Amino acid sequence: MDTFRKIIHIDMDAFYASVEQRDNPELKGKPIAVGHVEQRGVVAAASYEARKFGVRSAMSSAKAKKLCPQLIFVHGRMEVYKAVSARIHEIFHEYTDLIEPISLDEAFLDVTENKKQIELAVDIAREIKRRIREELNLVASAGVSYNKFLAKVASDYRKPDGLCTIHPDQATDFIDKLPIESFWGIGPVTAQKMHKLGIFNGKTLRECSLEMLKRQFGKAGTVYYDFARGIDNRPVEPVRIRKSIGCEHTLEKDISLTSSVIIELYHVACELTERLKAKDFKGYTLTLKVKFSDFKQITRSQSTPFPLYKLDTILPLAKRLLKEVDYERHPIRLLGLAVSNPKEEHDWPSERRPEWIQLQLKFKDE
Numbered sequence: 001m002d003t004f005r006k007i008i009h010i011d012m013d014a015f016y017a018s019v020e021q022r023d024n025p026e027l028k029g030k031p032i033a034v035g036h037v038e039q040r041g042v043v044a045a046a047s048y049e050a051r052k053f054g055v056r057s058a059m060s061s062a063k064a065k066k067l068c069p070q071l072i073f074v075h076g077r078m079e080v081y082k083a084v085s086a087r088i089h090e091i092f093h094e095y096t097d098l099i100e101p102i103s104l105d106e107a108f109l110d111v112t113e114n115k116k117q118i119e120l121a122v123d124i125a126r127e128i129k130r131r132i133r134e135e136l137n138l139v140a141s142a143g144v145s146y147n148k149f150l151a152k153v154a155s156d157y158r159k160p161d162g163l164c165t166i167h168p169d170q171a172t173d174f175i176d177k178l179p180i181e182s183f184w185g186i187g188p189v190t191a192q193k194m195h196k197l198g199i200f201n202g203k204t205l206r207e208c209s210l211e212m213l214k215r216q217f218g219k220a221g222t223v224y225y226d227f228a229r230g231i232d233n234r235p236v237e238p239v240r241i242r243k244s245i246g247c248e249h250t251l252e253k254d255i256s257l258t259s260s261v262i263i264e265l266y267h268v269a270c271e272l273t274e275r276l277k278a279k280d281f282k283g284y285t286l287t288l289k290v291k292f293s294d295f296k297q298i299t300r301s302q303s304t305p306f307p308l309y310k311l312d313t314i315l316p317l318a319k320r321l322l323k324e325v326d327y328e329r330h331p332i333r334l335l336g337l338a339v340s341n342p343k344e345e346h347d348w349p350s351e352r353r354p355e356w357i358q359l360q361l362k363f364k365d366e
Contacts, residue, residue, distance in 0.1 A: 004146035004168055006121035007236065008109040010128060012088070013139045013160040015105035016045035016081055020074045022137050030072055037061050037073040040250050040333075044076055048160055060295075081105075084136065091131050095124055100236045106155075108148055110236035122165045129163065145171070149232035152184045171230035175202035183227060185220070202228050245281050246289075246338025247271045254293040254331035261327060262319065264335050269315045272337045281342065282307035286314060288321040289336035297334075300324050308339045 012018070016034040021027045031050035035043045041061030053068035065071055085104040092099050095118075098110035111124050118124050125142035132140045141162040143154025150171060154164040166174050179201055181191045197216065199205050206228035213221030226232060249268050255261055276282070286308055287301040300321040308314055318337055 005110060006112045007145055007148055007151040008111055008121055008125045008128075009143040009148070009151035009155040010088075010092070010107055010109065010125070011141050011143075011155045011159070012105035012132075013141055014045060014047050014051075015138075016076060017047035017050070017074075018138050019077075019081060019084055021047060023080075024074075027072065027074070031055070031068050031070060032072045032074055033061070033064055034074050034076045035061055036075070037065070040252055041073075042250065084138070087136060088132060088140075091128060091135070095128065097238065098236050099238055108151065108236045122163070125163060129161075147230070147232035148234055148236065149184055149227050150174075150230060153178065153182060156182065168230075175228060175230055176206070178202045180205060183224070185223065190217070242279070242281060243342065244283065244287075244338050244340035245272070245275050245279055246287070246336060247275060248289060248334055248336025250334045251332065254333050256328050256331040258328075261322065261332060261335075264332075265318055265322060265337075266315060268335050268337050269311055269318055272339065273309070273311045273314060276309045276339060281339065282309045283339035283341045284308065285339065285341035286317050286321065287338045287340065288318055288325075289334070289338070290325050290327070290332055291334035292327075292330045293333050294330070295333075296330075298325065303341060314339070 017032055020032060020034060021030075027047075029049060030047070031053060032047045033043045033050055033055060034045040035041050038061065043055060043057055043059045043061060043064050045057055046055040046059075046064070050064070050068055050071055053071075055064045055068050055071060061073065081104055089099065089101070089107070092107065092109055095114050095116060096109050096111050100108040102108065109124075111118070111121050114124060116124075118127075121144045125144050129140050129142055132138055139161045141155050141159045143151045143157065143162075143164050143166070145151045145154055145166040146168055150166045154166050155162065157164040180186055180194050180199055181188075183202070183205075186194070193216070194200070194205070197208075199208065205224060208225070208228075210222065210225045213225050215221070217224060247268060249264060249271075251264065255264065284305070284307060285301055285303040287299055289297065289299050291297045302317060302321060304313075304317065306313070308317070314337070
């Protein structure tokens with residue numbers, strides 16, 4: 001990959017759960033879930049022993065318990081996870097400063113020019129994996145390729161404790177055989193739509209025209225078109241502009257009474273305002289998220305010509321978006337609000353404004 005960038009994607013395996021098993025030997029080898037066992041609880045992370053039963057992140061605790069009656073719930077310790085993540089990033093920085101964090105447990109590294117002058121990116125990935133295991137007693141998977149998309153796919157390919165390299169000469173064959181569900185940013189709903197269009201893997205995706213993909217998937221169609229050809233020109237960005245701030249409340253009971261919904265919306269808006277103030281964040285788009293009692297989820301958004309950061313502007317707009325939601329027949333179990341489209345992005349001249357598409361992990365898709 002001498003004439004290509006050398007990108008590594010590091011993904012900690014079952015990070016939160018693995019930290020808990022490391023710090024409490026009694027939990028090793030047992031199915032555990034980080035989260036709350038209460039009726040409205042949600043699984044934040046599951047160990048691989050629990051995943052064998054079908055337990056997954058973002059699943060309700062009640063469903064997780066049905067799938068795995070012996071599941072052990074452990075309360076999360078976010079400060080501990082942050083501290084461990086910081087230590088992992090110290091290891092990264094010994095090789096490169098071009099590090100783009102995706103979350104506490106994963107990051108991209110551009111090691112095209114690295115501090116230790118190691119020629120092969122796979123050797124750096126192997127060394128980082130070894131150090132994480134020896135120094136932190138944790139396991140990471142790594143993917144190596146010439147762009148972020150392929151490095152991400154590669155890190156998922158042989159989990160857990162995986163190490164996979166996709167060379168430019170191998171990319172087309174690899175992508176052709178890749179199930180569409182394994183493409184970064186394509187979750188269950190999008191995959192189902194693609195199946196109906198006859199798209200099942202990278203090969204059938206590559207056979208689709210750009211016009212057809214844009215017609216079916218909007219701006220994301222261009223991304224899928226490029227990914228099918230192994231194209232991803234996004235750089236590893238050490239400093240990432242915060243694109244949104246949000247919060248959500250899972251309710252103790254499903255609600256459908258207008259007065260109850262408005263009260264809960266007020267509380268969410270108040271918390272959002274506090275978070276915006278703490279981060280000194282202003283945006284021009286408000287998004288309302290609603291999850292119903294049957295776990296179906298919808299979002300409604302509206303942009304404004306003025307910045308959103310005060311309660312007296314956010315709450316009325318949130319109420320307006322809520323009017324588009326039929327919650328009398330479909331009780332609500334979760335309400336969320338988020339402000340996005342920050343000033344840095346909003347101020348771009350229209351002819352120079354970049355088109356950013358937020359690709360999310362599978363369990364968050366639609």
